[in-house]
Amino acid sequence: MHKYLFIFSVLIVGICFSCGDQSLDEISTPMGEEYIDGEAGIMMIDTFSVKLSTVIRDSVRTSQSGEALVGSFNHPDFGQIHSDAVFRISSPGRINIDEDDVYDGIEFCIKYNDYFLGDTTVTHSFTIEEIESDLKDMEKDQKKDDYFYNTTRVTTKRILGEYTAVPKVTNSDTIKIPLDDDFGRELFEMLQNNDDNITVASDFYDYFKGVMLKSNRDINQSVIGYNVGDSCCIKLLYHTTLDQRIDKEVEMKVEANSIYQFNSIEVDRNGALLNGLIDQEVSISSEDTNDKCFVQAGTGIYAKIDFPGLERAEQLPALNQIIKAEIVFLPLDYTEDDFNDFPNRLFVYESNRKNYLGEVILASNNSDISYMYLYDNAVDEEEDEYYTVDITNQFVAEFLDGIYDDDFSFLIGLSSSDMASKLTTISFGGHNNADFQPKLRLYTYYY
Incomplete structure (x- = not known):
């Protein structure tokens, strides 16, 4: 984090939120190196707070899995x-x-x-x-x-x-x-x-x-x-x-x-950590589950991420300067309990305050699924394994009108086929977990 203090200070001096009448197509146009002069560069911001919780779906389809x-x-x-x-x-x-x-x-x-x-x-x-x-x-x-x-x-x-x-x-x-x-x-x-x-x-x-x-x-x-x-x-x-x-x-x-x-x-779940997980509209904050949140196929458990830090939208850069927005989750190790290995990819679904399971999010071409992939390489030389997903498309679209909607959230889970045929389980560090804290990262140009 410290190595970004200088470039973040530069951002605070010059940042403003100016989405105005920009269309999504205009904002999504990539800016190549020819648009950046010698004094320009790329900075990463990861200081926006996020909130993690665990939710459950009322039922999971398990038919026809074979x-x-x-x-x-x-x-x-x-x-x-x-x-x-x-x-x-x-x-x-x-x-x-x-x-x-x-x-x-x-x-x-x-x-x-x-x-x-x-x-x-x-x-x-x-x-x-x-x-x-x-x-x-x-x-x-x-x-x-x-x-x-x-x-x-x-x-x-x-x-x-x-x-x-x-x-x-x-x-x-x-x-x-x-x-x-x-x-x-x-x-x-x-x-x-x-x-x-x-x-x-x-x-x-x-x-x-x-x-x-x-x-x-x-x-x-x-x-x-x-x-x-x-x-x-x-x-x-x-x-x-x-x-x-x-x-x-x-x-x-x-x-x-x-x-x-x-x-x-x-x-x-009587006596279990997730004993309050009984209703689809109830979110259990990671603060109440030992700074962890969970995903489990078969039983319909999803991790949920909200973005309370984005309420201060005036601190965001101009949308046409955003190169990338991504979420980073850090998994906790369950292997000592005979749990499964970390799945290679997870699915990210649009959601809202009632924990609605919406459409799976798509990449910038609006046709390919934007998966949350597992990576083994270190992040900032601190973490061994992490999950990340590109949410640039969804992030920019959310702020086109300049207004933050607190319904803006995602559910993280397994594929429908895994939900039907497995009990694959994974836990992530919660938003107050100092060693396994999730992050929203924005990459933007500065001049």
Whole structure:
């Protein structure tokens, strides 16, 4: 900061806020070196105060991610998190099974997808349960749209199987979980009899409404990701008894790309640092959360940045002298708690005082997304890793009329696909955190 005191003093002498009748196109025109005389230069100002807080969205769409999140995890900041996966099973259609063919067994097949959150060195357990809720009816009752959300809850009618093991999240082999033989024989006999309840898709969905992978909340210390793709299915095993034994199988695949595939995520924040995070319109200042703010996919947590320092707009340089405006966030290290690595990029959304999740912000060409990228190089030789995003377009547009609107704010979060399929977590230093303080930086010409 000290090395900028001289150029900032120059700025205070000559600065004025003069947006007048300038249009956005005029202001956005870049000024090259030919516009700067020998006495001119570029200065950076980072003394405008910002305010960080944590907010939550009422619900997060988790349908059609193709990934199942299963498990439980407890953390002093976020509370107890439980995730169950729900999906429908496709009808196998008509299968020619002879009356003399013999049932051998039934199993559920699924693969890890390399994702996890928490301690994977201890036992992980979940049950495979037949759901009782009619997903089709639930879809019709949706008030928002045709999708399902992290807040969607279903009931189950019976346990079909259970999986308990120390997870090997990098193992690409298929996990085969035995299911209840009474259930298996029931399906086998229906196929032998060409019963419409299994051979006709619409009838099958009425008969067998789907499956939930339900976390064992008493055991689990991690949330594990599973791939709900082509290899995920219920497999019916049998053999023929003619001239020689021939082993056969019938696959009933999971509807991976269906809206009926979603992750149901519950959070209990009682006693946690974020226990006040219950309403979308409530912002919890980083002052009240140990000088930290947070982002978490799956549960709908976003970091919010406001700019109270911009109320003193008369201290801003002329808009056509602004080269760049950027936000810098410094992440706090969670790796010791078995959290994820820092994501390479975050999304920045327009917002307001009610924490509305607006459009993702765009770059100066108004077509490319302006991401908040992670950088490993030092900032001013002080920080090891930091996030930064260019907000020049949004900053200049905000001040075209010369009036600061205190609604001017942004939400920082993950992509919609990450929100649906992960619990990726990151925390940033708050506005009073001396070592990890966020900054608004303006780069401007001086003459």
